[in-house]
Amino acid sequence: MSEAASRPWITERRRPRVVIIGGGFGGLYAARALKRADVDLTVIDRTNHHLFQPLLYQVATATLAATDITAPIRWLLRHQGNATVLMAEVQRVVPERRVVVVEGAREIPYDYLVVAAGTRHSYFNHPEWETIAPGLKSITDAIRLRQRILSAFERAEQEDDAKERAAWLTFVIVGGGPTGTELAGMLPTIAMHTLPREFRRIAHETARVVLLEGGPRVLPSYPEPLSEHARRDLINLGVEVRTDALVTLVDRGVVQIGGSETIRSNTVIWAAGNAASPLGKSLGAPLDRVGRVLVEPDLSTPGHPEVFVIGDMASISTKGKPVPGVAPAAMQMGARAAHNIKRDLEQRPRVPFIYRNKGDLATIGRHRAIADFGRVQLSGFVAWYFWLFVHILYLAGFRNRLSVLIEWAYSYFTYERGARLIATTEQVGGSSPSTQGS
Amino acid sequence: MSEAASRPWITERRRPRVVIIGGGFGGLYAARALKRADVDLTVIDRTNHHLFQPLLYQVATATLAATDITAPIRWLLRHQGNATVLMAEVQRVVPERRVVVVEGAREIPYDYLVVAAGTRHSYFNHPEWETIAPGLKSITDAIRLRQRILSAFERAEQEDDAKERAAWLTFVIVGGGPTGTELAGMLPTIAMHTLPREFRRIAHETARVVLLEGGPRVLPSYPEPLSEHARRDLINLGVEVRTDALVTLVDRGVVQIGGSETIRSNTVIWAAGNAASPLGKSLGAPLDRVGRVLVEPDLSTPGHPEVFVIGDMASISTKGKPVPGVAPAAMQMGARAAHNIKRDLEQRPRVPFIYRNKGDLATIGRHRAIADFGRVQLSGFVAWYFWLFVHILYLAGFRNRLSVLIEWAYSYFTYERGARLIATTEQVGGSSPSTQGS
Numbered sequence: 001m002s003e004a005a006s007r008p009w010i011t012e013r014r015r016p017r018v019v020i021i022g023g024g025f026g027g028l029y030a031a032r033a034l035k036r037a038d039v040d041l042t043v044i045d046r047t048n049h050h051l052f053q054p055l056l057y058q059v060a061t062a063t064l065a066a067t068d069i070t071a072p073i074r075w076l077l078r079h080q081g082n083a084t085v086l087m088a089e090v091q092r093v094v095p096e097r098r099v100v101v102v103e104g105a106r107e108i109p110y111d112y113l114v115v116a117a118g119t120r121h122s123y124f125n126h127p128e129w130e131t132i133a134p135g136l137k138s139i140t141d142a143i144r145l146r147q148r149i150l151s152a153f154e155r156a157e158q159e160d161d162a163k164e165r166a167a168w169l170t171f172v173i174v175g176g177g178p179t180g181t182e183l184a185g186m187l188p189t190i191a192m193h194t195l196p197r198e199f200r201r202i203a204h205e206t207a208r209v210v211l212l213e214g215g216p217r218v219l220p221s222y223p224e225p226l227s228e229h230a231r232r233d234l235i236n237l238g239v240e241v242r243t244d245a246l247v248t249l250v251d252r253g254v255v256q257i258g259g260s261e262t263i264r265s266n267t268v269i270w271a272a273g274n275a276a277s278p279l280g281k282s283l284g285a286p287l288d289r290v291g292r293v294l295v296e297p298d299l300s301t302p303g304h305p306e307v308f309v310i311g312d313m314a315s316i317s318t319k320g321k322p323v324p325g326v327a328p329a330a331m332q333m334g335a336r337a338a339h340n341i342k343r344d345l346e347q348r349p350r351v352p353f354i355y356r357n358k359g360d361l362a363t364i365g366r367h368r369a370i371a372d373f374g375r376v377q378l379s380g381f382v383a384w385y386f387w388l389f390v391h392i393l394y395l396a397g398f399r400n401r402l403s404v405l406i407e408w409a410y411s412y413f414t415y416e417r418g419a420r421l422i423a424t425t426e427q428v429g430g431s432s433p434s435t436q437g438s
Numbered sequence: 439m440s441e442a443a444s445r446p447w448i449t450e451r452r453r454p455r456v457v458i459i460g461g462g463f464g465g466l467y468a469a470r471a472l473k474r475a476d477v478d479l480t481v482i483d484r485t486n487h488h489l490f491q492p493l494l495y496q497v498a499t500a501t502l503a504a505t506d507i508t509a510p511i512r513w514l515l516r517h518q519g520n521a522t523v524l525m526a527e528v529q530r531v532v533p534e535r536r537v538v539v540v541e542g543a544r545e546i547p548y549d550y551l552v553v554a555a556g557t558r559h560s561y562f563n564h565p566e567w568e569t570i571a572p573g574l575k576s577i578t579d580a581i582r583l584r585q586r587i588l589s590a591f592e593r594a595e596q597e598d599d600a601k602e603r604a605a606w607l608t609f610v611i612v613g614g615g616p617t618g619t620e621l622a623g624m625l626p627t628i629a630m631h632t633l634p635r636e637f638r639r640i641a642h643e644t645a646r647v648v649l650l651e652g653g654p655r656v657l658p659s660y661p662e663p664l665s666e667h668a669r670r671d672l673i674n675l676g677v678e679v680r681t682d683a684l685v686t687l688v689d690r691g692v693v694q695i696g697g698s699e700t701i702r703s704n705t706v707i708w709a710a711g712n713a714a715s716p717l718g719k720s721l722g723a724p725l726d727r728v729g730r731v732l733v734e735p736d737l738s739t740p741g742h743p744e745v746f747v748i749g750d751m752a753s754i755s756t757k758g759k760p761v762p763g764v765a766p767a768a769m770q771m772g773a774r775a776a777h778n779i780k781r782d783l784e785q786r787p788r789v790p791f792i793y794r795n796k797g798d799l800a801t802i803g804r805h806r807a808i809a810d811f812g813r814v815q816l817s818g819f820v821a822w823y824f825w826l827f828v829h830i831l832y833l834a835g836f837r838n839r840l841s842v843l844i845e846w847a848y849s850y851f852t853y854e855r856g857a858r859l860i861a862t863t864e865q866v867g868g869s870s871p872s873t874q875g876s
Contacts, residue, residue, distance in 0.1 A: 048588060048860045065503040072858045074636040084638050087592040087860075139859065154486060154525040198512040200522050420510045421577065422486040422525075 015040045018341060019100055019110035021090050021279065023050050023073040025327045026116035026311030029334030031083055037342050041083040042108060044100065048072050048087050051139055054327055055391065057179060059142035061186040062150065062420045066139050090117070092282040095304050112306050112341050115279060115293075116334065119312040119325065122273035122290065129250040133268035136179055145269065147422045149190070152267045154422075157199050163264070169207045170265040172255050174247050175272030176213030177220070178362050181230055183269060184211040185364035188238040209238065210263060212245040212255070214272070219362060219370070221324060226370040229379040233364040247272070274325065276313045283307060288315040297352035299337045308337040316353065323355040332356065363387045453478045456779060457538055457548035459528050459717065461488050461511040463765045464554035464749030467772030469521055475780050479521040480546060482538065486510050486525050489577055492765055493829065495617060497580035499624040500588065500858045504577050528555070530720040533742050550744050550779050553717060553731075554772065557750045557763065560711035560728065567688040571706035574617055583707065585860045587628070590705045592860075595637050601702070607645045608703040610693050612685050613710030614651030615658070616800050619668055621707060622649040623802035626676040647676065648701060650683040650693070652710070657800060657808070659762060664808040667817045671802040685710070712763065714751045721745060726753040735790035737775045746775040754791065761793040770794065801825045 016039045020027045023045035031043050049070040058064040077083045088102040093115070099107040121135035136145055149171070156168035171187050173180045191207035211218065211234060217227040218234070218241060234241050242257070249256035255263045276291035285301040286294045292315035293301060299314065301307045311330035316323050323329050333353060340350040359373035361383070369383035378386060454477045458465045461483035469481050487508040496502040515521045526540040531553070537545040559573035574583055587609070594606035609625050611618045629645035649656065649672065655665040656672070656679060672679050680695070687694035693701045714729035723739040724732045730753035731739060737752065739745045749768035754761050761767050771791060778788040797811035799821070807821035816824065 048592060048858070065505040067503040067859050070859050072636070075858065078636045085636075086596065087589075088596070150486060151525075158524065158526070198510070198516045198523075420486070420513065421505050421508050 016111040016341075016345060017042070017109060018112045018114070019044065019108055020114045020116060021045075021093075021100065022116035022118060022311070023047070023085075024053070024116060024118050024311060024330065026118075026330035026334040027114065028073070028076060029331040030114045030116065030308075030310065030338045031077060031080070031334075033335045033338030034082070034341065035080050037082065037338070037345070039082060039112075039341070039345070041080075042086055042110075043073060043077065043083060044086045044088055044090055044102065044108070045073055046087070046089045047138070048074070049139070050076055053137075056136055056139070056142050057183045057186060059139065060136055060145040060149070060183065061190060062146050063186070066143055070139055090279060093279060093307075095283055095301075095307055098306070110306075112308070112344075114308045114310060114334070114337050114341075115283065115313060116309075116311045116330070117277035117279045117313055119274040119276050121270060122275035123270070124273055126250070129270070132252060133174060133250045133255075133270040135270040136183070146420075148267055149187070150420055150422050153191075153195050153199060153202065155266070157201050165201075166206060166208075167253055167264040167266045169202065170210065170263065170267070171208065172210045172212060172263055172265040172268045174212050174250075174255070174268065174270050176211055176215070176218035176241075176243070177271060180211060180213070180269075180271035181218050181234070181362055181364060183271060184209055184234055184239045184241075185237060185368070192238060208240065210240045210242065210265070212247060212257065213241070213243045214246045216243055218243065222360060222362070222370065222372050223377060226372055226377055226379060230362065230364055230370055233368045237364070237368075274312065280309065280313055283309070285309070298340050298350040299333055299353050300340070300350075308340070310334055310337050318353060318355045321355075324357075324360075326360070328358060329355055361387050361390060454549040454783060455480070455547060456550045456552070457482065457546055458552045458554065459483075459531075459538065460554035460556060460749070461485070461523075462491070462554060462556055462749060462768065464556075464768035464772040465552065466511070466514060467769040468552045468554065468746075468748065468776045469515060469518070469772075471773045471776030472520070472779070473518050475520065475776070475783070477520060477550075477779070477783070479518075480524055480548075481511060481515065481521060482524045482526055482528055482540065482546070483511055484525070484527045485576070486512070487577070488514055491575075494574055494577070494580050495621045495624060497577065498574055498583040498587070498621065499628060500584050501624070504581055508577055528717060531717060531745075533721055533739075533745055536744070548744075550746070550782075552746045552748060552772070552775050552779075553721065553751060554747075554749045554768070555715035555717045555751055557712040557714050559708055560713035561708070562711055564688070567708070570690060571612060571688045571693075571708040573708040574621070584858075586705055587625075588858055588860050591629075591633050591637060591640065593704070595639050603639075604644060604646075605691055605702040605704045607640065608648065608701065608705070609646065610648045610650060610701055610703040610706045612650050612688075612693070612706065612708050614649055614653070614656035614679075614681070615709060618649060618651070618707075618709035619656050619672070619800055619802060621709060622647055622672055622677045622679075623675060623806070630676055646678065648678045648680065648703070650685060650695065651679070651681045652684045654681050656681065660798060660800070660808065660810050661815060664810055664815055664817060668800065668802055668808055671806045671808075675802070675806075712750065718747065718751055721747070723747070736778050736788040737771055737791050738778070738788075746778070748772055748775050756791060756793045759793075762795075762798075764798070766796060767793055799825050799828060 052069040310333035312325040363369040371378040490507040597603040748771035750763040801807040809816040
């Protein structure tokens with residue numbers, strides 16, 4: 001009785017308790033795959049919402065509202081009677097005792113655990129760069145980034161010094177992966193088309209968007225011809241694409257490349273590195289270089305078959321290729337981990353995970369995209385329509401689909417941005433205006 | 439030259455300089471009425487956006503997105519060539535020297551000044567109540583309030599102590615004016631219909647919504663029969679309406695009424711008092727009890743005919759009745775102040791301001807509203823449709839109209855709330871979960 005009261009989310013003690021950490025693509029698909037399983041399921045997330053991460057950059061660039069790409073995890077699982085949702089920060093896992101420890105030293109016991117806590121930004125041993133060059137992982141990150149970008153124009157408008165004004169109008173994106181490339185593709189439209197019309201002192205020629213990639217090409221995970229296509233698209237949009245450009249210093253108002261060249265910019269965006277959630281460490285499992293857990297073929301951890309690690313936190317190769325840290329892979333892993341739990345309960349042998357790549361997509365600005373389906377590769381207009389179609393299809397699980405379509409149609413035809421709200425109290429640059437509401 | 443450089447927003451020194459403080463309804467309508475005037479216009483606001491304040495409570499109750507009811511002031515004035523928009527916090531006005539001082543000790547000179555800085559919350563000499571019982575004026579307030587309301591349910595779900603759980607499920611609104619009444623009308627739908635379905639431990643009977651009004655009736659500015667109608671509507675929705683209930687203490691987890699009775703609640707919302715912006719003081723003009731400037735019949739300040747005060751900051755009676763602090767009054771004052779500036783420039787005499795009340799509207803929950811058009815009074819379904827029509831009409835100046843309609847239709851037919859995002863880092867109650875993105 002007293003034990004039940006201290007672990008209220010476990011209503012029926014005889015049923016196996018499955019705990020899922022993280023309500024992202026991996027965790028959500030694991031939970032859904034357990035819909036008809038005779039288990040007590042608890043999904044823990046530090047936020048109340050599932051985030052449609054592939055469109056996060058559209059919130060950062062003021063095209064979509066934050067509420068367009070988020071949905072309460074509770075709401076997504078509302079028809080799933082065996083699921084309980086807990087909004088709490090997980091502090092660590094104690095695999096020996098089979099408990100998850102959340103804030104307030106509260107312990108949640110499990111029979112099966114699925115860890116899907118994702119990644120965080122990595123600043124290559126320069127954590128001090130984070131305040132100057134924020135990254136883009138959460139909806140809060142996106143709202144802050146939107147505020148920084150919009151405020152930069154407000155500051156430029158008020159700045160008398162030409163050099164300082166140029167620094168406010170220079171946007172540097174560090175990292176040429178999908179996030180960096182998609183952000184870089186959106187910024188020219190805002191910086192050169194949408195906003196300058198409404199300002200009195202900003203001439204559109206003065207806005208600069210610089211994409212810095214440490215390796216030899218952007219979108220390094222794509223085939224080379226598509227990388228080259230994306231590079232040309234970006235350049236046509238007005239982006240300065242710099243490859244083999246290793247960032248050696250980020251400081252207030254300045255980015256240094258290769259130890260010598262500096263770019264003056266008050267808006268530096270970090271899209272360069274990821275490190276797996278530190279939760280991986282507490283599992284006691286072997287980790288790879290970026291902190292991901294080296295999982296078994298069935299996605300469980302060595303020595304703890306009841307603990308699964310999925311999504312961006314898992315390091316695994318299938319068919320001889322490393323599984324990439326993308327949403328479809330996380331979804332597939334979530335479903336497979338859930339499947340293996342069900343097979344355990346039915347006393348059938350587990351099956352290994354095999355990643356099925358249905359294709360990679362990236363969009364670059366207005367009506368340009370690239371798509372890689374292995375044998376077939378698309379670029380340009382056709383790929384862009386395909387990108388649109390796929391994203392609307394996946395958003396279908398959300399009820400936000402229609403409003404997203406409207407926002408897109410609106411900004412496509414008018415070049416306007418519908419979500420240009422500055423509404424946090426964060427400081428931008430030096431002595432900043434208070435941007436709290438009027 | 440050097441002078442022009444230090445006041446860059448004034449491009450042509452020979453034209454009269456009109457400065458408007460505040461981009462709300464008053465300031466925006468003043469700016470628009472000066473569209474064809476041969477003046478240099480500067481609109482200063484501490485935020486980047488105009489806020490459609492009458493729908494603010496819908497953001498707080500997770501029905502509309504923050505971006506649905508905000509639009510950049512810059513964007514709203516984009517076709518107005520004589521207007522410059524400045525995002526900055528005004529510190530004071532120096533009427534003797536005809537300058538507005540903004541942050542950074544920057545001075546903006548004017549020939550005409552229109553002050554439309556609105557009101558802030560007033561806690562009746564208890565500023566310490568503000569952190570516990572936040573108010574609802576800005577979009578940031580609304581986002582925070584949404585977070586508090588949604589988090590209260592998350593906390594209740596995790597709480598083992600029955601009394602503490604009840605405190606998380608008790609929502610107290612202080613103040614029975616339009617904001618308090620409209621908030622109170624929305625909360626039961628969320629607290630008793632939308633959310634409990636998705637929680638496992640919250641029975642819908644346990645949620646309480648309490649509306650505390652210090653005077654004898656809710657909506658005191660409306661005719662008595664409509665007040666009574668609103669009271670009955672609220673009671674039917676499940677709201678506990680308490681009139682003659684003067685709040686004597688607000689502390690963590692508790693509200694005290696009349697010096698003795700206490701209500702345990704972890705979510706107290708302040709909708710009780712307004713005080714005019716402190717900018718009124720720096721004008722050196724006579725003020726009323728709540729800090730509003732006693733303006734002349736032409737809306738200028740005594741002794742300074744070049745300074746106008748409009749909207750909620752102005753205290754004026756027309757046709758023997760005090761002008762209420764509502765959006766239509768602010769719009770009309772803005773237009774009239776602008777008109778009087780134009781008449782000055784044409785060397786024609788000024789005309790006094792006369793408020794034309796086109797009717798008062800308030801909505802109470804789903805398909806109930808009251809409307810007062812003087813001789814005609816409506817209530818119930820018809821009034822609610824009218825409310826819907828008028829608000830969509832006024833939002834027409836925004837491009838947000840369509841997405842608002844969709845959100846409304848969606849939440850009306852499904853009882854769902856489309857904008858249930860917790861995305862700030864603010865603390866709620868005691869030891870709070872970090873609600874930053876995943």
